[in-house]
Amino acid sequence: MLKRMQISANGVVQGVGFRPYIYNLATRFSLSGFVQNDSSGVFIDVEGCDSSVDEFLTCLAKSPPPHAIIEDIHYTTLPPKGYKDFIIEESAIKETNTTMICADISTCPDCLKELFDTMDRRYRYPFINCTNCGPRFTIVKDIPYDRKNTTMSDFRMCHDCSSEYHDPQSRRFHAQPNACPVCGPQLMLLNNEGFTVQTQDPISTVCTLLQDGKIVAVKGLGGYHIACDALNSNAVSLLRKRKYREDKPFAVMMENIETVNKFCFVNAKEETLLLSTQRPIVLLKKKSDCTIPHDVSVHPPPLTPPTRGGGKTFPPPRWGRPGGGAELLPHDIAPDNLYLGVMLPYTPLHHIIIKESGLSLVMTSGNVSDEPIAYKDNEALERLKGIADYFLVHDREIFMRCDDSVVKVVEDKETIIRRSRGYAPFPVRLQYAFPKPVLSCGAFLKNTFCLARGNHAFLSHHIGDLENTETMNSYETAIEHYKRLFSIEPEVIAYDLHPEYLSTKYALAQKDTISKIGVQHHHAHIVSCMAENNINHKVIGVAFDGLGYGDDGNFWGGEFLVADLSGYERAGHLDYVPMPGGEQAIKEPWRMAISYLYHMYGTDIHLLRLFDTQKFMKERNDTLEILLKMLSRKINSPLTSSMGRLFDGVASLLDLQHSVNYEGQAAVKLESIVDEHIIEHYPFDINSNVGTRCSVSFIIQWQPVIKKIIEDMHHKTASPTISARFHNSIVEIVLQVCTMLRDSKGIDDVVLSGGVFQNKFLFSRLVKKLKLQGFTVYSHKEVPCNDGGISLGQAVIAGERLKTCV
Numbered sequence: 001m002l003k004r005m006q007i008s009a010n011g012v013v014q015g016v017g018f019r020p021y022i023y024n025l026a027t028r029f030s031l032s033g034f035v036q037n038d039s040s041g042v043f044i045d046v047e048g049c050d051s052s053v054d055e056f057l058t059c060l061a062k063s064p065p066p067h068a069i070i071e072d073i074h075y076t077t078l079p080p081k082g083y084k085d086f087i088i089e090e091s092a093i094k095e096t097n098t099t100m101i102c103a104d105i106s107t108c109p110d111c112l113k114e115l116f117d118t119m120d121r122r123y124r125y126p127f128i129n130c131t132n133c134g135p136r137f138t139i140v141k142d143i144p145y146d147r148k149n150t151t152m153s154d155f156r157m158c159h160d161c162s163s164e165y166h167d168p169q170s171r172r173f174h175a176q177p178n179a180c181p182v183c184g185p186q187l188m189l190l191n192n193e194g195f196t197v198q199t200q201d202p203i204s205t206v207c208t209l210l211q212d213g214k215i216v217a218v219k220g221l222g223g224y225h226i227a228c229d230a231l232n233s234n235a236v237s238l239l240r241k242r243k244y245r246e247d248k249p250f251a252v253m254m255e256n257i258e259t260v261n262k263f264c265f266v267n268a269k270e271e272t273l274l275l276s277t278q279r280p281i282v283l284l285k286k287k288s289d290c291t292i293p294h295d296v297s298v299h300p301p302p303l304t305p306p307t308r309g310g311g312k313t314f315p316p317p318r319w320g321r322p323g324g325g326a327e328l329l330p331h332d333i334a335p336d337n338l339y340l341g342v343m344l345p346y347t348p349l350h351h352i353i354i355k356e357s358g359l360s361l362v363m364t365s366g367n368v369s370d371e372p373i374a375y376k377d378n379e380a381l382e383r384l385k386g387i388a389d390y391f392l393v394h395d396r397e398i399f400m401r402c403d404d405s406v407v408k409v410v411e412d413k414e415t416i417i418r419r420s421r422g423y424a425p426f427p428v429r430l431q432y433a434f435p436k437p438v439l440s441c442g443a444f445l446k447n448t449f450c451l452a453r454g455n456h457a458f459l460s461h462h463i464g465d466l467e468n469t470e471t472m473n474s475y476e477t478a479i480e481h482y483k484r485l486f487s488i489e490p491e492v493i494a495y496d497l498h499p500e501y502l503s504t505k506y507a508l509a510q511k512d513t514i515s516k517i518g519v520q521h522h523h524a525h526i527v528s529c530m531a532e533n534n535i536n537h538k539v540i541g542v543a544f545d546g547l548g549y550g551d552d553g554n555f556w557g558g559e560f561l562v563a564d565l566s567g568y569e570r571a572g573h574l575d576y577v578p579m580p581g582g583e584q585a586i587k588e589p590w591r592m593a594i595s596y597l598y599h600m601y602g603t604d605i606h607l608l609r610l611f612d613t614q615k616f617m618k619e620r621n622d623t624l625e626i627l628l629k630m631l632s633r634k635i636n637s638p639l640t641s642s643m644g645r646l647f648d649g650v651a652s653l654l655d656l657q658h659s660v661n662y663e664g665q666a667a668v669k670l671e672s673i674v675d676e677h678i679i680e681h682y683p684f685d686i687n688s689n690v691g692t693r694c695s696v697s698f699i700i701q702w703q704p705v706i707k708k709i710i711e712d713m714h715h716k717t718a719s720p721t722i723s724a725r726f727h728n729s730i731v732e733i734v735l736q737v738c739t740m741l742r743d744s745k746g747i748d749d750v751v752l753s754g755g756v757f758q759n760k761f762l763f764s765r766l767v768k769k770l771k772l773q774g775f776t777v778y779s780h781k782e783v784p785c786n787d788g789g790i791s792l793g794q795a796v797i798a799g800e801r802l803k804t805c806v
């Protein structure tokens, strides 16, 4: 009996070797017909013997290609048509694109084997790829995903590559970025004035330069990295200086897990993530003796001249701990941080450089301080010439910039801190559908935007802090690109309530035919977490972060919300405190410390004799007087209930960090010294505040906590003990407020969101205690708990409010 079946599959089915896979499967079962990419996914028409068609369908369902994600699949039985053979048809274009674009995939084991096989025609070819690996999202200009719609369209395949591309038995059958040294992209080495450096072998020259301590900009998958020898203190400090990046940790690329183990603790889950095809930066706990101690001034001995020539393996220059033999990372790599961001090589170029140089490399985004990562060649040269000594460039254009993703394992689960390369643009799939297409604009820090339709929320890659023209341009370009790729023309725009955010201004500047919905920052945080956990009932939301604009015009950030997807009630918050100098208080935690003290002791804080021995405060005595005047006269001192600011203030009180140069720096330091053995906490008060409409909210009085910290300081209690007692106090506060809310509202589900929960000690201890008290706790998995996740919450809230309006 002949049987004919049409199948359409949606999801991530393009750029993952789906058509070759279908071709081979159909041929195996002697079926005829065709397979074709179209704008909604893959379309298959097969016919053949009844049982063979059934077996074909079973195989497709049981073992699709490794990187494919089939979200929907539809089958239609039709009368046989008499196809002669099975072919891959030209792609068809439909009016609307509903397919998904595959994220970039790290080099696969098969390609790696060929890369280092001296007999292979792609030996040491830095652009080797196949249907299972290589660039995708960053080279796609349009869909369907065909070579002509990628930046590979400029390269004409040679005879050999073309044969592979058309050979159903080849791993490169219909591999769109297929290339080889004869026909594909080429490397070039430039100096920082843009002139070509004459060399037969740019990679081996770059290896030598890196071994000599030089800083090299390397064009990667989603943009330029700036690389230097991670074990060379001088190179690392020089890079910091040139990049105007004072303390923010650098990520390091290491050859393999064995190397990573020398410097960091790696558990099974972390190892899986390091080796995953996404190849994110994984934050790993540093081994206590992995870095050169801060107070030891280490001057590296003169470098042993590396062996030159051949471009193969060089003995890398190394120096060890004074008097010892172990390899040590400079203190400067990730100062005052318990964690080190580590990734393994993910492009063929990385693999060759790391292997042949024998180095571990700092691989930091190619940008100056907070600008977006450079990805166009001319722009990179212009912007990075003051940082890099040399540029390793190539002629395959990057169409969409995309930074490295950052993840961390907490309680044996992957948590995403920056969702970008390898993850974007795969959507978050929701159980509820959006009634209309929505664009949500995100917040200010760590911005992402989100385009949503149907059950899909396409959360963008990491855009960055929206504070300069470059980032704003990259934001607007990316929004247009996503709109085109996923055929989403938003009818609704959601934005943050902060009137000064550039994302808010962008939203409000859109044409009037698009409805605009303002969403409170912390409500968006809670709903982003609810959305990815597929909850749509009322929850107790705990949103702790730096700052978010509140309904009352104050800066919120230590919030307890009783929330659902469309609205919330502010059920509790940290007591307000002024931020003297406004934004300046974010950069200078010592201002917060003074504000907490002033709030309690007035100008008597001089009598506390707290800062007498602290050099920093002595140096700021003049400013201190001005600050006290500001506070007493309530000038330029907006009120905040931020938990992030409380962590800042305590870090400064303990003389750990008085000014910061990246978000969360003071809190990271406070966490880094915690004595985990300490279980006691400080006392605190919780007052009930009866508001309008008789609603009761809890005001958390932090004053007793600060008072006890000062007492402990007077008693010369060790800072790690104080830090632990402080962390434990926050845990107890949350526990108590949640218990009171459970009693009054009958809600058992607690949702945790906001950047403060990146603090592993606080998060783990809190989750454990909440669970012990019978709460069900929800936290983030797929999207960041920091402001990078805000756009998802905004989109869902807007969608939900639309439903109630319809």
Ligand SMILES: [Zn+2]
Pocket: 107, 108, 109, 110, 111, 112, 129, 130, 131, 132, 133, 134
């Ligand atoms: Zn491959």
Ligand SMILES: [Zn+2]
Pocket: 157, 158, 159, 160, 161, 162, 179, 180, 181, 182, 183, 184
């Ligand atoms: Zn070729």
